Amino acid sequence: MALFASKDEKPATRSSDPQPSFHGTFISQNVTVEGTITGSEPVFIEGSVKGKIDLGGELRVGTKARITATVHAKNVSVEGRVDGDISADDRVELVATATVDGNIKAPKIIVAEGAKFRGSVDMGSAKPKEHHEAAKK
Numbered sequence: 001m002a003l004f005a006s007k008d009e010k011p012a013t014r015s016s017d018p019q020p021s022f023h024g025t026f027i028s029q030n031v032t033v034e035g036t037i038t039g040s041e042p043v044f045i046e047g048s049v050k051g052k053i054d055l056g057g058e059l060r061v062g063t064k065a066r067i068t069a070t071v072h073a074k075n076v077s078v079e080g081r082v083d084g085d086i087s088a089d090d091r092v093e094l095v096a097t098a099t100v101d102g103n104i105k106a107p108k109i110i111v112a113e114g115a116k117f118r119g120s121v122d123m124g125s126a127k128p129k130e131h132h133e134a135a136k137k
Helices: 128-136
Strands: 025-027 032-039 043-045 048-055 058-061 066-078 081-083 086-094 099-101 108-111 116-118
Touching: 043 048, 048 058
Parallel strands: 025 043, 032 048, 043 058, 048 066, 058 066, 066 081, 066 086, 081 099, 086 108, 099 116
Antiparallel strands: none
């Protein structure tokens, strides 16, 4: 790698960066948070969180993350472990390394082969009582 690069060359990224293009809040592997996390910017967690997560932006739960919390965000991507219910305004994605023990509620839910999930799924369908009453009309 040259000390000076031409305009067309992309700068080198460190291999230790969790996600080179990530812009937002990063909670590293050696950090434990107990309480409530709120905000509107993207959050990437590799550490431990116990309590509640309520975000207006994106949430990425990294492979080393251990979350024991109720989770809500615009979009949630899980690579690590979550013990607690997850809800999202748009989408929840469980990648192959994910382990989730809790209910999931979102309009779109993606579960990759190999992901471990125990709980119920709600994709916004009408409750049985509401659906039954609508059918009578």
